[in-house]
Amino acid sequence: MSLVDLIARADERGLAASGLACLDRCVPLLGGDDEVLRPLWSSLADGGADGDAWGERLAKARAELDCADPSADTVPGLGPDPAPGSGSGAETETEAETEAAVSDEDRAAALARRMLATAPGDPGASALRAWADACSAAALQIHRLLDVAADGDGPLVAAERRRQVAVLELLAGRGAGGLRPALEVSTEGRRVLRAVVSRRARGRS
Template sequence: MSLAELIAEADERSLAASGLACLDRCLSLLIDETEVLRPLWAGIAAGEDGWAERLAAARTVLDEAPDTDETAAPVRKMIGAAPSEWAAGPLAEWATACSALALELHQELDPSGGKQGPLVAGEQRRQIQILEVLSATPDGAGLRRALDLSTEGQRVLRAALSRRARAAQGPS
């Protein structure tokens, strides 16, 4: 199944987790602190209960983060666009936008520069895996695996950022 089809068929929990996972992977463009979103991850299992409050808390922390560069601006926008309402429609729009933005950011950082480069392909594969895991485990058991996949993607993106920084510095 394609990424778009998986998003279209996902429930609220899977949509929230999918969008959050994309944000989680791209967060290193904005701040070094990776624990900011952990309360949101924990809250997804509870569903609607506490979602809006946890989201507001995460937004506050991220709004206070200093602007680093133009690459980080879309990440800030991504958390700002997260719906406080726990409903399939708004969550699907957000998850779709987060997916597209994450793929776009990975393409910008991909050393091959192409839409099918290894960094982009890995991000797309992770997004699909997360949605598949969540749809296969409707009781919330897949959230841990989704978080693990997101953490793996975070490490990959951090490595790409590190390579980019070294290349910008030139030979020593």
């Protein structure tokens, strides 16, 4: 089954776990430690994302990672194109210069911050589905930005897609029992991304 189909068919716990797993793998971009989102995983195990614990723990994670503004919806160099005729040539050139100055790492980090900032604090199925879908796209874009391949789906992107599918399949097949192996899948991906971020940082030094 495709990734799109799996998200469309997932229940609330599966959607919350899918979005959380995407975010968890990208924590190295936010400067957080590996345990910062563990309380949210515990919330899913205890009763899903509709309990008070989820909202409280989400607020704490936002504070710890400095992503407290849920209205954060812009990403440097990845926002929508300006409407035709909306600005002068000089303004367009300035925007282009600004975009060129933003690194792939900055864009990736902004996408990760937006995933956390827009997580629904009191979610229903529709809110979780929209968030899980957005997190899936953002995580794939993050891995695309950091991939060694210049075009298309390189090894990082392909591996991220496989992990997203694996998490959704585990929750669909096992329910709450799929949370632990889903966390293990996410942990593996986080280690890979942390190594990529470290390698890129060494390359710039």
